[in-house]
Each structure stands twice: as structure tokens, then as C-alpha cells.
Amino acid sequence: MVMVLVRRTKRLWTDEEKRSICFQTAAPGVSVAQVARRYAVNANLIFKWLRDPRYAPDPASAPPLPEEARFLPVEIVAETKAPVAAPAADGHIEIELAGGHRMRISGSYDPEALARLIRGLTA
Template sequence: MARRTKRLWTDEEKRSICLQTTAAGVSVARVAQRYAMNANVIFKWLRDPRYAPAPPAEPDAACFLPVEIVDRPMHDDSEAAADPTPAAGMIEIDLACGHRLRISGTYDPEALVRLIRGLSG
């Protein structure tokens, strides 16, 4: 009879295996089979904060952003130089990634939030 040897897993391997259990439709038992190990070992790792994956962020969670209200735009566009005051009902948003949004007239707030998230990510 062959003698069993205890497999030693690195911390990175443990984190990787624990992360695989968070995929939709994947069970801990399935991941354990993939690595020829007992599922209870993975459950033990999942209880350890060093290896447990971070909970996923809620996509609809509120997020506060810094806001600065100024009398005139802070950029040097030629059209801004011609008319230093923004049009009534106009919103300008400068994102940290370098994109600038200019919205005038009516807008859908939910669509605007999705657009900002898409440009920020």
C-alpha cells in the first residue's frame, strides 16, 4: 500500500483555491475534487481571514465623491474662453481618469450614474 504524504499549500495557493469557491454555480466540493482534497480543508481556510476572499462590493452601493462648486469652469477650452459662464441647466463633471462630461438640458440620473461608473472603471 502506498504511503500518503501531506500536501503543503502555500498561502497564495490557499487564497487562490478559496477565491475559486466564490464563482457563481461552483461548490466547495467541486473545487476540492479539482485539487484532490477534502472539502473540510477548504472550509477551514475560508474561516481564516488570511485566505478568505473579500466580500464582493455591492454594485448599487452609494459612493460619495468630492465635489467642488466653482463660478467658472477650471479648464482652458476655446469655447469656455469665449463664454466664461456655463449655460443654465448645464452640468460639467471632470473625472479623475481625465474624462470630462458635459450634460445640458434634461437627463436620466440613473443613466448618468451608469455612464460615470463605466468611465471610472
């Protein structure tokens, strides 16, 4: 019988990566848990970095919100299809993302904001 031991490797984050990750937690409406899931890291580690003045985001450097910041209604549906954007007959847009997620957008929307949202969700 052969036993194979797998050694766990500790992820080493550069100072710049830590600053970037901590900066993302300063965005309005973003939680530390969301950022932690995005990078597959424990949220407690990000909280530890946030306590360190080298990595804590400077509130003055955060980008200002537009005068009329609006959130779009988004529904995530698990399916396994290729990413496709198709206008529906009732004025809605459906976007199927990699990983089987689907977005449905209704009403008027800002195409640039939608593009940023999609890039953020697929990153």
C-alpha cells in the first residue's frame, strides 16, 4: 500500500496584493466576506490586514460615487450554458455567464455600468 501525503502550501501575498484586496473592502456595499470569497481567503485574514496601517485603505483615495448611483436588479440562476447576451421580447436582457450563472436586467440601464458589473462578477 502506497500512501501519498499532500503538503499544504501556504499562500504568500505580496504587499501590493494585500493593499489591493484591502482597498476593495472600502467600496460601498461590499463586505469583507465577499472580497474574501473572491480571493479564496479567510475573511479573518483580511481583517488582520485591515488593522495593519500598511494595507488599510485610505478613505480619501476611494473613488467618489456618481451623483446618481443606482443598483440594477440582478438574479443569479445556476445553469450550465455558454455566456450569451440576448434581448428578450419583453424589454429585458438576459446574460448567461460562465459557470452557469444568468443575469436578467429589466428597464433602462447604463451599458458601461453593466459592463463593469459583468467584469466584476467574472473576475
